Amino acid sequence: MLGLKSIKSKIVAFAIMATLIPSVGLGLLSFRQNEAQISDNVTLELRALTSYASREIELWIDKRVHEVYVTSSSSAVIDGLSAIYRPAPDASGRDPRALALYLRSVQEKLETILELTVVNAAGQVVASSMETTASVTLPQDWPQNSLTEGLVIEPAHWDKQYATATVSIAIPVLSYDNMLMGALVAVLDLRALQPELKSPTRSPPGEVLLLDPEGRILVSSQADAEKLKKLDASLLQSLLAQPGESAVFQGVTRPEVIGVADVSGELAITILAERDRQAVYGDWIDLRNMFLALVGALVLLMAAVAFQMGRSIVVPLKRLIRAADRIAGGDLDVRLSATRNDELGHLTQVFDQMADRLRRNHAEIMAVNEAMQQQNQVLATLSITDSLTGLYNRSKLDTILTDELARFKRTQRQFSLLMLDIDYFKTLNDSYGHITGDEILVAVARILLQSIRSIDYAARYGGDEFIIVLVETSAGLAFKTAERIRSQVENMRYSVNGSTINVTVSIGILQCRPDDMTPTSLLARADHALYEAKGAGRNRAHRAH
Numbered sequence: 327m328l329g330l331k332s333i334k335s336k337i338v339a340f341a342i343m344a345t346l347i348p349s350v351g352l353g354l355l356s357f358r359q360n361e362a363q364i365s366d367n368v369t370l371e372l373r374a375l376t377s378y379a380s381r382e383i384e385l386w387i388d389k390r391v392h393e394v395y396v397t398s399s400s401s402a403v404i405d406g407l408s409a410i411y412r413p414a415p416d417a418s419g420r421d422p423r424a425l426a427l428y429l430r431s432v433q434e435k436l437e438t439i440l441e442l443t444v445v446n447a448a449g450q451v452v453a454s455s456m457e458t459t460a461s462v463t464l465p466q467d468w469p470q471n472s473l474t475e476g477l478v479i480e481p482a483h484w485d486k487q488y489a490t491a492t493v494s495i496a497i498p499v500l501s502y503d504n505m506l507m508g509a510l511v512a513v514l515d516l517r518a519l520q521p522e523l524k525s526p527t528r529s530p531p532g533e534v535l536l537l538d539p540e541g542r543i544l545v546s547s548q549a550d551a552e553k554l555k556k557l558d559a560s561l562l563q564s565l566l567a568q569p570g571e572s573a574v575f576q577g578v579t580r581p582e583v584i585g586v587a588d589v590s591g592e593l594a595i596t597i598l599a600e601r602d603r604q605a606v607y608g609d610w611i612d613l614r615n616m617f618l619a620l621v622g623a624l625v626l627l628m629a630a631v632a633f634q635m636g637r638s639i640v641v642p643l644k645r646l647i648r649a650a651d652r653i654a655g656g657d658l659d660v661r662l663s664a665t666r667n668d669e670l671g672h673l674t675q676v677f678d679q680m681a682d683r684l685r686r687n688h689a690e691i692m693a694v695n696e697a698m699q700q701q702n703q704v705l706a707t708l709s710i711t712d713s714l715t716g717l718y719n720r721s722k723l724d725t726i727l728t729d730e731l732a733r734f735k736r737t738q739r740q741f742s743l744l745m746l747d748i749d750y751f752k753t754l755n756d757s758y759g760h761i762t763g764d765e766i767l768v769a770v771a772r773i774l775l776q777s778i779r780s781i782d783y784a785a786r787y788g789g790d791e792f793i794i795v796l797v798e799t800s801a802g803l804a805f806k807t808a809e810r811i812r813s814q815v816e817n818m819r820y821s822v823n824g825s826t827i828n829v830t831v832s833i834g835i836l837q838c839r840p841d842d843m844t845p846t847s848l849l850a851r852a853d854h855a856l857y858e859a860k861g862a863g864r865n866r867a868h869r870a871h
C-alpha cells in the first residue's frame with residue numbers, strides 16, 4: 327500500500343510543481359520587469375524635478391541680481407559711494423546714514439532681501455540696511471569678474487543671524503564715469519525659493535530639497551522640512567558622485583526613499599529630489615502580494631484536484647489489490663462490479679472475467695479431482711478384491727495374515743482361521759458348466775460374508791478355496807462358525823435347469839500359535855486341517871492340532 331500512497335503524493339507533488347514553477351517563474355520575471363520600469367520612470371521623474379528646480383533657482387537668482395543691480399545703479403547708491411571718494415564741500419547730502427536709510431527703504435520693499443550693504447572697493451562697509459551686517463569678504467579677483475555681473479560671494483548656507491538659509495551676492499557700483507567704487511552686497515533669503523522648487527500642477531510627485539555640503543536642509547518644497555534631520559554627508563557624496571542616478575536610502579522626509587541628486591551651478595548647492603519608496607512601489611507591492619495570494623490559492627486548488635485525481639486512481643487499485651489478495655489466498659468467490667467507464671473500469675471488468683474463468687477452471691479441476699479420487703478408490707478396492715466373489719483376494723489375504731500375526735505377537739490375543747474348499751467342485755463344473763460353477767462360488771461367498779462379524783475377514787484363496795480370519799476368536803468359537811457355514815452351504819438349494827444342486831464344503835480350522843511365524847506356515851497348517859476334513863469324508867469341519 328506504500329506504493330499506492332506514493333502514487334498519490336507524486337501526483338499531488340507534480341500538480342504543485344506544475345502550477346508553482348511556471349506561475350512563480352513568469353510572475354517573478356514580469357514583476358522584476360515592472361520593478362525596473364517603475365524604477366526607470368521614477369528616476370526620470372526625479373531628474374525632471376531636479377532640473378526644474380535648478381532652472382527655477384537660476385531664474386530666481388537672475389531676478390534677484392537684477393533687483394540688486396537696479397539698486398546698485400541708483401543715484402542714491404552711486405552718490406553715496408562717490409562721496410567717500412570725492413567728499414563734497416557740502417557734506418549734508420552725503421551723510422552715510424542717508425545711504426543706510428535709502429538701503430533700508432529699498433530692502434523693506436524687496437521681501438527676499440534680508441540685508442543690503444554698500445562696501446567700498448576694498449570691501450569695507452560703507453552703509454547697510456541693518457545695524458549689524460553680515461561679514462563681507464570680497465574675493466581676490468572680485469574687481470575683474472564683477473564688472474559686468476553679480477557675484478555670489480557667500481554660497482548658500484545656514485545663517486544663524488537670520489535663522490534661515492541665505493546666499494550673498496555682490497553687484498559692482500560704478501561711478502557715473504564708469505569707475506569701480508565698491509559693491510552693493512545683498513543677503514538673500516533662500517526661503518523665498520520654496521514655492522519655486524516645484525510646480526504644483528506640472529511637476530511629478532516627490533519632494534525637492536536644497537542641501538548644503540554637510541547635507542543640512544536649507545530649503546525644501548515640503549513646508550518645515552528644514553527642521554528635519556540632515557542627510558548623511560557620506561551618502562550625499564555618493565549621490566553626487568553619480569549625479570542624475572537614482573538610489574534608495576534613508577531619506578530626510580521618509581524612512582525609505584528613492585532619490586536623485588544634482589548640483590545647482592548658480593548657488594553651488596545640492597538639489598535632491600526624493601520620493602517615498604513605499605508610495606512608489608505601493609501599488610506594485612499590493613499587486614505582487616495579490617499575485618502571490620492568487621498563486622497560493624491556485625496551488626491549493628491544484629493540490630486538491632490532484633489529490634482527488636490520485637484518490638480516484640488509488641482507491642479502485644486498492645480494491646483490485648484486495649480482491650487479488652483474496653484470490654491469491656484461495657477465495658475465488660470475488661466479484662468486483664465496474665462502475666467506471668475508463669481504463670480502471672475496463673481493468674475491473676477484465677479482473678471479473680479473469681476471476682470467473684478461475685472459478686470455472688477451479689470447479690472443473692475439483693470435479694476431475696473428485697472423479698479421480700473415486701477411480702482411485704475403485705482401483706484400490708479392486709486391487710484387494712476378488713473380481714468374481716467380491717471377497718478379499720489373495721494379495722490382501724497375505725497382508726491381513728501378516729498384520730494379525732504381528733498383532734498376536736504384540737498383544738497375545740489369539741485369532742482363528744478357517745480354510746474352506748467346495749467338495750467335488752471339478753465335478754460340478756464339469757456337470758453344470760463353468761458359469762454355474764462361478765455362480766456357486768458367488769453363492770458360497772455370500773454365505774461366508776453373512777456368517778462373519780464386521781471385524782472378521784473373508785478372502786478367496788484360489789479356485790474353490792476360501793479363507794476366513796476370525797479376529798480374537800478361539801478355535802472353539804471358530805469351530806462353531808465353521809459348522810454354521812458348513813450347515814448353511816449344505817442347506818443352500820441351488821437350482822439349475824430344473825434340477826437342484828447340492829453343494830457342501832469341507833473346512834479346516836486352526837487357532838494361531840506362538841510358533842506361527844509367517845502366513846505361509848499358518849496356511850500350511852490350515853491346509854493340513856482341510857485335508858483332514860476331506861479325508862474324513864468331506865462336508866465337515868476339522869480342527870488342526
Ligand SMILES: Nc1nc2c(ncn2[C@@H]2O[C@H](COP(=O)(O)OP(=O)(O)OP(=O)(O)O)[C@@H](O)[C@H]2O)c(=O)[nH]1
Nearest residue numbers: 747748749750751752753755760761763764789790
Ligand atoms: N467354474 C469355475 N471353476 C474353477 C475356477 N477356478 C478353479 N476352478 C475349477 O475348480 C476345480 C477344482 O477341483 P479340485 O479342487 O482339484 O478338486 P475337487 O473337484 O474340488 O475335489 P475335492 O476338492 O477333492 O473335493 C477345477 O476343475 C478348476 O478348474 C473358477 O474360477 N470357476
